[in-house]
Structures are given as structure tokens and as C-alpha cells.
Amino acid sequence: MxxxxxxxxxxxxxxxxxxxxxxxxxxxxxxxxxxxxxxxxxxxxxxxxxxxxxxxxxxxxxxxxxxxxxAAPPTGDPRIHLRPVRRFGLTIVPLTRRPGGVQAYKVIYPPAGREATTQRQTHDGYEWFYVLNGSIRFVLGEREFVLGAGEAAEFDTRVPHWIGSAGAQPAELLTLFGPQGERAHLEPHQ
Missing domain, CATH: 1.10.260.40 (lambda repressor-like DNA-binding domains)
Structure with missing residues (x-):
């Protein structure tokens, strides 16, 4: 059988x-x-x-x-085993396991330093981030913003941008990035 x-x-x-x-x-x-x-x-x-x-x-x-x-068998282990990666002075923790599509990351920015550079970068995609802790200095094109815990930003990554800590403490972000330009909308369409 x-x-x-x-x-x-x-x-x-x-x-x-x-x-x-x-x-x-x-x-x-x-x-x-x-x-x-x-x-x-x-x-x-x-x-x-x-x-x-x-x-x-x-x-x-x-x-x-x-x-x-x-009597369905139990599903596999649903936990995501986080493996932080250190790059460019940042700690990046991937939160998604599947390839392609929108990817989620927790990003920890070190405290702002005296020699902090604001060299902007561009690349294909669309990004959304939410500040979990600390404050972030966000440069987008010619505009500059400071975002604190509980604030979010959404932008096209083809616009020159830079993100870094704005304070003496590390800053933590939850970031969603879509290489194909997907967007994360917080408000329903009307």
C-alpha cells in the first residue's frame, strides 16, 4: 500500500x-x-x-x-536561520530565503563617524525601508532627510542615494528591496 x-x-x-x-x-x-x-x-x-x-x-x-x-505530516522547520553578513561597515541580515522577487533585510548602520561619506550610488530596483531603532540620514538626489524610529521611506534606486546613521548610536532598518522595481505600498489604493 x-x-x-x-x-x-x-x-x-x-x-x-x-x-x-x-x-x-x-x-x-x-x-x-x-x-x-x-x-x-x-x-x-x-x-x-x-x-x-x-x-x-x-x-x-x-x-x-x-x-x-x-493526519498530514508536520511542515518543515518554519524558522529562518539568520546569518548576518558584514559589508562596507554594515551588518546585513537576510530575512527571506527564496530567490528572486522582493527581498527583506535587517540592516544595522554603525554610528555616524567624522569621515562619513555621502557618496551616492544608483542601481536598478526599488527600495522601501523602515527605521526600527536610532536615526538615519538619507540623501536622495539633491535632497537630504533625517528619519527616526517608526518612520519609513520608499524610493526608486535609480535615483542617486546614500543611507547612513545620523547619530552616535547604531541605526537599525527593516529594508525591502525589489530588483525588478516592485513597490511596497503601505496605504490601500483608492
């Missing part, structure tokens, strides 16, 4: 256990789900292989996730 056949064969006893634990009859469950009592009986005894169309109303009626009915 294949693993999918074993999983489906185990659904029937689970369905019977759930129904009996609720203390309801096949007829009552049939009225609740829209399935016939005969279909429910055949599902519980394993004479009928369950379909998604049958399992969804049963999961709703029993108040359990669909995964519980089929």
Missing part, C-alpha cells in the same frame, strides 16, 4: 472517532454536511475513498483543520 493510500485508509476511523466524540448520529452529521448517511458510513468504514469535496464539510462540521482528518 502506498503512503497516500495508507493516509486515506486512516481517515475513516478518524471520522468515526470524531463523530462519536460529538455524540451525533450519521443522519445528524448528514444533515450538517450535506452528505448522505450512506456516504458517511462508507467513508467511516473505508469502503469509499474520501475526496476533498467530502472532507471539507466534515472538517468544518467537526471543527478541526483538514490536516487533522488526514
Amino acid at each position: 502506498s503512503s497516500s493510500e495508507e493516509v486515506l485508509a486512516a481517515v475513516g476511523p478518524r471520522l468515526r472517532t470524531l463523530r462519536r466524540a460529538r455524540g451525533i448520529t450519521l443522519d445528524a452529521l448528514a444533515a450538517e454536511t450535506g452528505l448522505t448517511a450512506s456516504t458517511l458510513s462508507r467513508l467511516e468504514t473505508g469502503r469509499l475513498r474520501p475526496t476533498l469535496e467530502q472532507l471539507l464539510p466534515l472538517a468544518r462540521a467537526h471543527g478541526v483543520p483538514l490536516d487533522d482528518l488526514v
Whole structure:
């Protein structure tokens, strides 16, 4: 028997256990789900292989996730194992694991130094950042801004820009970068 056949064969006893634990009859469950009592009986005894169309109303009626009915295996480890990278005096922590598309980073800028350069750079893409801690000096084209904790900026990275700490303490940013020019919108379109 294949693993999918074993999983489906185990659904029937689970369905019977759930129904009996609720203390309801096949007829009552049939009225609740829209399935016939005969279909429910055949599902519980394993004479009928369950379909998604049958399992969804049963999961709703029993108040359990669909995964519980089929004893789905647990998903992989959802944690992101962060590996900081140090570049150009910055600490960059990648927060996304998938290639392509919008990428998320935590970036830590060292305290502002006396020789801080504001040499602007340009590259393809679109960037959004949110200041988590500290303050940031942000130069975009010919304009200069100072952003504090809780403030955000969004810009086309083809415009000459520079970002650095504005204070004596390190500054931490949450950054979203899209190499194809994706944008992060905070307000719904109207």
C-alpha cells in the first residue's frame, strides 16, 4: 500500500472517532454536511475513498483543520536561520530565503563617524525601508532627510542615494528591496 493510500485508509476511523466524540448520529452529521448517511458510513468504514469535496464539510462540521482528518505530516522547520553578513561597515541580515522577487533585510548602520561619506550610488530596483531603532540620514538626489524610529521611506534606486546613521548610536532598518522595481505600498489604493 502506498503512503497516500495508507493516509486515506486512516481517515475513516478518524471520522468515526470524531463523530462519536460529538455524540451525533450519521443522519445528524448528514444533515450538517450535506452528505448522505450512506456516504458517511462508507467513508467511516473505508469502503469509499474520501475526496476533498467530502472532507471539507466534515472538517468544518467537526471543527478541526483538514490536516487533522488526514493526519498530514508536520511542515518543515518554519524558522529562518539568520546569518548576518558584514559589508562596507554594515551588518546585513537576510530575512527571506527564496530567490528572486522582493527581498527583506535587517540592516544595522554603525554610528555616524567624522569621515562619513555621502557618496551616492544608483542601481536598478526599488527600495522601501523602515527605521526600527536610532536615526538615519538619507540623501536622495539633491535632497537630504533625517528619519527616526517608526518612520519609513520608499524610493526608486535609480535615483542617486546614500543611507547612513545620523547619530552616535547604531541605526537599525527593516529594508525591502525589489530588483525588478516592485513597490511596497503601505496605504490601500483608492
